[in-house]
Amino acid sequence: MSEEIIKDVIVRESEDYIINMGPQHPSTHGVLRFEVCLKGETVKYLIPHIGYIHRGIEKMCEADTYQQIIHLTDRMDYLSAHINNEAVCMVVEEAMQVEVPERVKYIRTILDELNRIASHQLWWCAFGMDLGALTAFFYGLRDREHILDIFEESFGSRLLHSFNTPGGLMHDVHPNFQKRTKEFITYFRKKLPEYDQLLTGNIIFQERVKGVGYMSREKAIAYGVTGPSGRGSNLACDIRKIAPYGAYDKVQFDEILMTEGDTFARYQVRMGEMLESMKIIEQLVDNIPEGDFTAKMKPIIKLPAGEYFKRVETARGELAVYVVSDGNKTPYRMKFRSPNFSNLFVMNELAAGGKIADLVAISGSLDLVIPDIDR
Amino acid sequence: MNSISKYFSDLFRGISSLWAGMRVTGKYFISPGQIVTQQYPENRATLKMEPRFKGEIIMPHDENNQHACTGCGICEINCPNGSIEIITDRVPNVDGKPERVIDKHIFHLSMCTFCGLCVKTCPSDALAFGQEFEHAVFDRHKLTKVLNQPGSSLKKEAKK
Numbered sequence: 399m400s401e402e403i404i405k406d407v408i409v410r411e412s413e414d415y416i417i418n419m420g421p422q423h424p425s426t427h428g429v430l431r432f433e434v435c436l437k438g439e440t441v442k443y444l445i446p447h448i449g450y451i452h453r454g455i456e457k458m459c460e461a462d463t464y465q466q467i468i469h470l471t472d473r474m475d476y477l478s479a480h481i482n483n484e485a486v487c488m489v490v491e492e493a494m495q496v497e498v499p500e501r502v503k504y505i506r507t508i509l510d511e512l513n514r515i516a517s518h519q520l521w522w523c524a525f526g527m528d529l530g531a532l533t534a535f536f537y538g539l540r541d542r543e544h545i546l547d548i549f550e551e552s553f554g555s556r557l558l559h560s561f562n563t564p565g566g567l568m569h570d571v572h573p574n575f576q577k578r579t580k581e582f583i584t585y586f587r588k589k590l591p592e593y594d595q596l597l598t599g600n601i602i603f604q605e606r607v608k609g610v611g612y613m614s615r616e617k618a619i620a621y622g623v624t625g626p627s628g629r630g631s632n633l634a635c636d637i638r639k640i641a642p643y644g645a646y647d648k649v650q651f652d653e654i655l656m657t658e659g660d661t662f663a664r665y666q667v668r669m670g671e672m673l674e675s676m677k678i679i680e681q682l683v684d685n686i687p688e689g690d691f692t693a694k695m696k697p698i699i700k701l702p703a704g705e706y707f708k709r710v711e712t713a714r715g716e717l718a719v720y721v722v723s724d725g726n727k728t729p730y731r732m733k734f735r736s737p738n739f740s741n742l743f744v745m746n747e748l749a750a751g752g753k754i755a756d757l758v759a760i761s762g763s764l765d766l767v768i769p770d771i772d773r
Numbered sequence: 774m775n776s777i778s779k780y781f782s783d784l785f786r787g788i789s790s791l792w793a794g795m796r797v798t799g800k801y802f803i804s805p806g807q808i809v810t811q812q813y814p815e816n817r818a819t820l821k822m823e824p825r826f827k828g829e830i831i832m833p834h835d836e837n838n839q840h841a842c843t844g845c846g847i848c849e850i851n852c853p854n855g856s857i858e859i860i861t862d863r864v865p866n867v868d869g870k871p872e873r874v875i876d877k878h879i880f881h882l883s884m885c886t887f888c889g890l891c892v893k894t895c896p897s898d899a900l901a902f903g904q905e906f907e908h909a910v911f912d913r914h915k916l917t918k919v920l921n922q923p924g925s926s927l928k929k930e931a932k933k
Contacts, residue, residue, distance in 0.1 A: 466853035469888035533798055540809055554827035554902060560888040568893055572825070596794045601787040697894070 408443050408746070410435070421450050425528045425758045428768025432745070432757070439753050444746045452772040459732035464490050464564050464699045467732070472558040474736060475770035477517040478712040480509045483562035485710040485719045488643060490564035491693075492708060493701045493723065500645075501689040502566045507645040508579065508682050509561070511675040515586070516545040517713035518668045518675075521765045525665070526597050528762040529606055534597050541589050544582050548575065564699055566692025579683050583676050590672060598669065607661040611748040611760035614659060621747070622740035625715025626671060627764050630664035632657045637711035649681045661756075661763040668765070700727050714738055714765055738770040822904040827887045830857075830880050831903040832920040839928045840921055842899035844875040848891035856884035857891060875921055882908060883916040 410416075420431035429450035435442040455474060459467050464486070471482040484506055491498055519542040526534025546556040552572040553559040561568050597603050613623065618631040628635045636653045638646045654670035656663035701723035709718040715737025722731040741764045748760045801807055813820075822828065834840050844861040858879040863871040892900045900920075910916060 462853055465851070465890060466888070469853060469886050469890075473886075533794070537797075543809065550826060551823045552825070554823065554825040554889070555887060558887070563893075568889055592797050595797050599790045599793055601783075601790040604790075 408445060414442065419757070421447075425762065426768070427524060427766060430742075430766070430768045430771070432761075434749075434754065434757065436754060439755075441749050441752055441754055441757060444749050444757070446742050446745055448742070448768075448771050450772065451769050453769075455773045456732050456734060459729060461728060463727050464701070464729070467729075468562060468564075469558075469560040471734075472560055473769060474734065474773055475712055475714060475717070475738065475767050476557055477520060477767055478513050478714065479558050480506075480513040480561060481710055481712040482717060483560060484510065484644070485708060485717050487562045487564050488710070489706045489708040489719050489721050490699060490701065493704070493706045493721070494564070494695070494699065496565055496693050496695065498566055498693050499689045499691070500687045502691060502693070503645045504682050504686045505567060505571055505691075506562065507649075508679050508686075510644065511678045512545050512548065512579070512582075514713045515672050515675050516542050518672050519545075521668060521713075522593060522597070525762040525765075526603075528758050529603060531597055531600070531603065534593075537589075537592060537596060541586055544585060548578050548582060551575070551578065563692065565695035566690070570691040576683055576686065579679060583680055583683075586672075586676065590669075593669065598665075604662070606756075607665060607759055607763070610661045610752065610756045611763065612660050613744060613748055617744065617747055618659075621744040623715070623744050624740065625712070625737050625765075626654075626667040627664050627741050628715065629654060630656045630667045630763075631659040635716065637709050637716055641709065643708075643710060645682060646678075649678045651678050661759050664763040698727050700725060701729070709735075712737060714767065714770070715741060734773060736770045736773060738766050738768075742766055742771055822906065824904075825902070826904050826906070827889060827902045828906040829882055829903045829908065829918075830885065830891065830920070831901055832878060832899055833901050834922055834925055835928065838922060838925045840899055840925050841897045841928050842875050842878055842921065843897055843927065844873050844878075845896065847894050847896060848900060851890040851894045853888060853890070854884045854886055856881040856886075874927060878920040880918045880920050881916065882918060883913055 414435045415437070417434050417436055418431055419434050420426045421429040426432070431447040431450070433445040433447060435444070453473070455470050458470055462470065467486055468483050471486050472479040475482055519538045523535040523538030523542075526532075526538070549559055550556050552575050553561040553568070613627075613631045615631050615633050617623075618628045618633045623631070623633070624635045632655050634653060634655060637643075638651075639653050651674045654667045654674060656667055701721065703723055703725040706721045706723070707718065709716055711717075716735070717737055718735035720733040720735070721729050724730040745761060745764070749757050752760070832840050832842060844859055846859050849857045849859050858877075858881070859875060860877040860879070861873050862876040864874055866872040889902070892902060908916070
């Protein structure tokens with residue numbers, strides 16, 4: 399079955415006209431190179447070349463203690479840094495059989511969703527800009543600034559906030575946190591319709607994204623596409639629903655699913671997810687229980703020998719962390735299943751046969767973060 | 774006939790969708806009270822960072838030029854990047870026994886990733902985050918800083 403769906407061998411021919419898109423192309427959002435074979439303006443095939451920003455994070459983890467690993471996971475998918483932190487923390491907590499306080503679970507979930515909104519806002523800005531709508535870029539960043547201010551007040555950093563630590567949080571959130579989060583929700587509920595007026599309803603934008611880059615549900619499963627990109631193809635892959643972690647089992651929210659599978663469907667899933675994230679935050683922010691911000695942990699964490707696995711839903715899909723421990727204070731092997739790596743390799747299927755101008759729309763709709771691909 | 778009506782309906786749909794977007798930008802154009810842009814280099818005098826902002830790592834000294842660092846080296850062990858180096862010295866204390874004091878607490882800002890483990894794990898709360906964020910220099914050696922001030926000594930109450 400999968401052999402028919404996945405085209406794994408691409409045969410280059412000598413008369414192919416090959417153009418390199420990247421590694422310094424603005425719409426690849428990082429150092430990624432697409433080797434695009436063209437026939438006129440039509441894309442014949444496309445080969446992604448990765449590794450330009452490989453830092454060996456998985457290998458570096460083998461030399462670090464579990465507290466030190468946290469700051470490396472920030473630097474994989476930097477737009478959902480908090481969610482990446484949480485994945486590693488949850489693995490360690492599960493292995494040590496530590497029950498984190500309810501307060502930590504609530505705060506982590508709220509921060510996850512704030513981080514998801516901030517990530518989708520930046521994606522919306524960049525997607526608009528890729529397609530030539532520069533105004534969208536400023537409006538998205540204006541609203542993202544409010545979330546980053548909340549982050550800065552509580553953790554001291556805006557993007558790479560190593561706020562989680564195995565067992566809980568580094569320190570308690572700022573006393574203003576609840577008030578400012580509620581202020582942000584009321585603010586953003588008013589501003590989100592502007593996004594639709596500016597970009598979603600725009601005729602030029604719709605002509606460029608509708609019916610472009612069709613991905614069937616089978617293809618999404620075969621390539622392991624997860625997150626909003628997979629849900630745009632009617633693939634129910636939300637880890638928050640399948641295997642709830644944190645406080646997700648206590649909240650009501652819908653998993654946004656679209657059946658069209660094109661670029662516009664993936665766009666609409668993300669726009670809908672921002673609303674759903676706000677719903678989750680509203681349910682939790684008033685009910686944060688009092689208590690400790692961290693469970694009791696030993697200063698030197700030694701995981702019992704064995705294998706541990708945990709997965710979370712980042713803003714781009716399923717991030718899975720697999721740890722093999724031999725009982726030392728550093729892991730024997732650490733493996734991250736990053737969502738962007740799987741999402742990238744479906745590009746050839748989506749772009750082949752289309753025009754080269756659509757390539758930018760497709761790669762934008764997959765919302766790739768290159769440091770997460772290379773790690 | 775059908776294609777002509779489609780042409781005109783597309784045209785008007787396009788104009789109306791452009792108008793919807795222009796209305797949003799026009800609304801902000803005529804209401805300058807909603808401008809959120811900060812004029813950064815000009816507002817330097819009034820710019821205040823959050824108290825928890827992680828700008829750099831500092832060692833607070835009191836008015837007697839005393840700090841709380843005992844030179845235990847826990848921050849150096851916990852740092853994932855090797856950006857902290859502690860050079861200790863042994864000097865005799867009041868009882869005549871040799872005691873460990875810091876000679877230099879060296880902080881390499883160029884290697885720091887601001888994970889905050891040194892500040893969190895310090896047993897005597899000798900380290901803190903500073904609010905300074907304008908770190909650009911022409912010579913990278915200026916990014917290596919000695920945190921304890923010259924002539925400083927250990928706070929008496931910090932001793933256990």
